[in-house]
Amino acid sequence: MVEETExxxxxxxxxxxxxxxxxxxxxxxxxxxxxxxKDLFQETFIKANYNLDKFRGESSIKTWxxxxxxxxxxxxxxxAYQKKVVPMTQVEEDxxxxxxxxxxxxxxxxxEQIRRAVNSLPENYxxxxxxxxxxxxxVADTSAALGVPEGTIKSRLSRAREVLKSxxxxxx
Amino acid sequence: xxxxxxxxxxLLKNALNGDSDLDGLTVDEELIASTMKAIEEAAPMKEEIxxxxxxxxxxxxEESNVSYALMNELNEAPVEENAVQPARGRKKPFITKxxxxxxxxxxxxxxxxxxxxxxxxxxxxxxxKEDTYLxxxxxxxxxxxxxSATTATPEYKVGGYGSVTNDAVEYxxxxxxxxDSEVRMTAPASDGxxxxxxEEDYPLATQKNASQLLDNVFMVYxxxxxxxxxxxxxxxxxxxxxxxxxxxxxxEETVEASDEPAREGTAGVVVQGGIPGNGGxxxxxGMLITGTVGAEEAAADMQEEDFDIxxxxxxxxxxxxxxxxxxxxxxxxxxxxxxxxDSVEIGGEMVPEFEYDPKKxxxxxxxxxxxxxxxxxxxxxxxxxxxxxxxxxDVCIQVYKDKCIIYDFAFDLVTTYEITDGEALAQSLREIxxx
Numbered sequence: 001m002v003e004e005t006e007x008x009x010x011x012x013x014x015x016x017x018x019x020x021x022x023x024x025x026x027x028x029x030x031x032x033x034x035x036x037x038k039d040l041f042q043e044t045f046i047k048a049n050y051n052l053d054k055f056r057g058e059s060s061i062k063t064w065x066x067x068x069x070x071x072x073x074x075x076x077x078x079x080a081y082q083k084k085v086v087p088m089t090q091v092e093e094d095x096x097x098x099x100x101x102x103x104x105x106x107x108x109x110x111x112e113q114i115r116r117a118v119n120s121l122p123e124n125y126x127x128x129x130x131x132x133x134x135x136x137x138x139v140a141d142t143s144a145a146l147g148v149p150e151g152t153i154k155s156r157l158s159r160a161r162e163v164l165k166s167x168x169x170x171x172x
Numbered sequence: 173x174x175x176x177x178x179x180x181x182x183l184l185k186n187a188l189n190g191d192s193d194l195d196g197l198t199v200d201e202e203l204i205a206s207t208m209k210a211i212e213e214a215a216p217m218k219e220e221i222x223x224x225x226x227x228x229x230x231x232x233x234e235e236s237n238v239s240y241a242l243m244n245e246l247n248e249a250p251v252e253e254n255a256v257q258p259a260r261g262r263k264k265p266f267i268t269k270x271x272x273x274x275x276x277x278x279x280x281x282x283x284x285x286x287x288x289x290x291x292x293x294x295x296x297x298x299x300x301k302e303d304t305y306l307x308x309x310x311x312x313x314x315x316x317x318x319x320s321a322t323t324a325t326p327e328y329k330v331g332g333y334g335s336v337t338n339d340a341v342e343y344x345x346x347x348x349x350x351x352d353s354e355v356r357m358t359a360p361a362s363d364g365x366x367x368x369x370x371e372e373d374y375p376l377a378t379q380k381n382a383s384q385l386l387d388n389v390f391m392v393y394x395x396x397x398x399x400x401x402x403x404x405x406x407x408x409x410x411x412x413x414x415x416x417x418x419x420x421x422x423x424e425e426t427v428e429a430s431d432e433p434a435r436e437g438t439a440g441v442v443v444q445g446g447i448p449g450n451g452g453x454x455x456x457x458g459m460l461i462t463g464t465v466g467a468e469e470a471a472a473d474m475q476e477e478d479f480d481i482x483x484x485x486x487x488x489x490x491x492x493x494x495x496x497x498x499x500x501x502x503x504x505x506x507x508x509x510x511x512x513x514d515s516v517e518i519g520g521e522m523v524p525e526f527e528y529d530p531k532k533x534x535x536x537x538x539x540x541x542x543x544x545x546x547x548x549x550x551x552x553x554x555x556x557x558x559x560x561x562x563x564x565x566d567v568c569i570q571v572y573k574d575k576c577i578i579y580d581f582a583f584d585l586v587t588t589y590e591i592t593d594g595e596a597l598a599q600s601l602r603e604i605x606x607x
Binding site: 024032067110133134 | 180181183184185186187188189190191193194197198199203204206207208210211214218221222224225226228229
């Protein structure tokens with residue numbers, strides 16, 4: 001982890017090596033496309049590089065990067081073009097099933113349903129779920145990353161769980 | 173489903189992290205090198221990149237922060253005698269400090285219509301169910317375009333409704349235009365829910381236009397209820413309503429709250445008024461309630477007690493403290509201001525989703541959470557107009573024995589109406605939302 005002190009001078013390449021996977025996977029979690037995620041990775045670090053002086057240290061540098069990532073992803077998703085062409089997650093189907101793999105297949109199906117349910121959540125719910133459960137960020141970090149009060153984060157998490165439960169309860 | 177109930181968190185984590193599409197998705201030297209190159213090539217566009225960053229960060233900042241930045245800007249504008257509520261826009265924070273006036277202008281129609289509809293209630297702008305905020309009968313207001321708004325001096329008028337025509341405003345790329353603000357579908361979707369036509373983010377919880385949460389708390393989703401509710405309040409009002417606005421306002425008048433609410437157990441609310449008398453609201457709105465001496469003294473004694481969100485005095489005190497913290501941070505949230513406290517007990521039950529700390533002070537009160545959790549239990553009646561799951565265009569109406577207070581969380585204003593018969597007004601409102 002990049003040691004952060006009051007006088008830390010951040011090097012963008014170092015940040016990229018240290019937190020790049022977090023940025024990349026966060027981007028992917030939003031856009032569900034590997035190439036787009038890489039593009040958004042680049043966009044995130046371009047923005048970070050030219051705005052490092054604006055990092056106030058109120059959160060960790062990682063949270064700040066994730067916040068930029070989230071914003072970049074949201075802009076990407078909002079563009080009209082992307083709304084039409086965002087690729088759907090492809091589900092690979094194995095035509096050959098063996099009894100021994102049944103439990104694994106069942107679990108994979110369950111997980112896929114959960115991911116689809118998460119992806120179908122309204123944006124505000126989805127991003128909170130992704131930050132907390134996928135990126136395993138704390139409520140505080142999620143609050144800082146999304147620019148939303150912690151109470152609202154908790155509220156949205158709670159409601160997201162209710163929505164997911166209602167979506168999945170009859171299927172799992 | 174036992175596993176689902178008990179191990180939901182684990183299931184969720186594992187499912188999200190176990191996505192096979194993530195396999196091999198890591199940062200490699202090639203990506204690093206290409207990104208470094210991209211950074212170098214983007215150097216000529218540095219200023220644009222910085223501006224884009226500012227806009228996106230401002231857009232992601234919580235609503236109150238936007239409101240305070242906006243208040244600071246608008247407070248510099250002269251407040252004329254005939255003043256309409258300046259356009260404030262949605263609570264979703266799409267406003268940057270540098271573009272505050274532009275954004276205000278850009279959303280003037282929606283904001284002015286809603287704000288003046290609430291606080292300068294003076295008639296019947298919307299006279300039929302077919303009327304919308306985009307009615308062709310609406311006049312243009314001073315904030316027609318973002319360009320003009322940057323230089324326009326706010327013009328205020330009282331007694332009328334702000335307006336905009338369909339082509340009168342421009343919006344930021346991620347800003348919801350008036351055209352997108354159309355209310356729900358006329359028929360429920362296949363899942364039985366009502367959705368706004370523009371976004372799926374705003375499902376209405378029930379198939380009814382108004383749902384009764386408790387005996388005296390109603391959640392109203394349909395904008396069409398709003399005008400009749402406001403008309404009922406205005407009809408019962410005695411004299412001019414008192415509007416509170418920015419905590420940074422120079423001219424303030426304290427309105428002592430009544431000690432006789434319609435229901436027992438409800439303490440008086442102290443509202444710091446703005447420019448009174450003409451029914452209009454000048455300047456920028458701020459946090460809704462500022463503490464007065466009474467509330468502050470009570471707050472000092474309350475630190476060791478359990479905080480009761482239903483107690484308006486406690487709420488006022490906490491919000492006042494929050495305002496102070498925001499003032500200290502120049503309108504930007506500090507960690508302390510943003511923190512929330514331990515769970516609150518309401519009606520004997522713990523409220524896990526709504527946490528509040530009188531010591532640290534909330535940065536913002538999510539009316540959605542409050543309204544969901546028996547906020548109105550101690551008050552005569554609260555009718556909450558909630559268009560979506562955020563505190564966006566949310567209005568909370570609280571009826572007491574001799575006054576009615578309307579909290580507009582979208583524009584950070586509270587208006588106090590003096591009334592003679594709170595029970596009658598409460599009954600009128602119940603009849604309206606029960607239709």
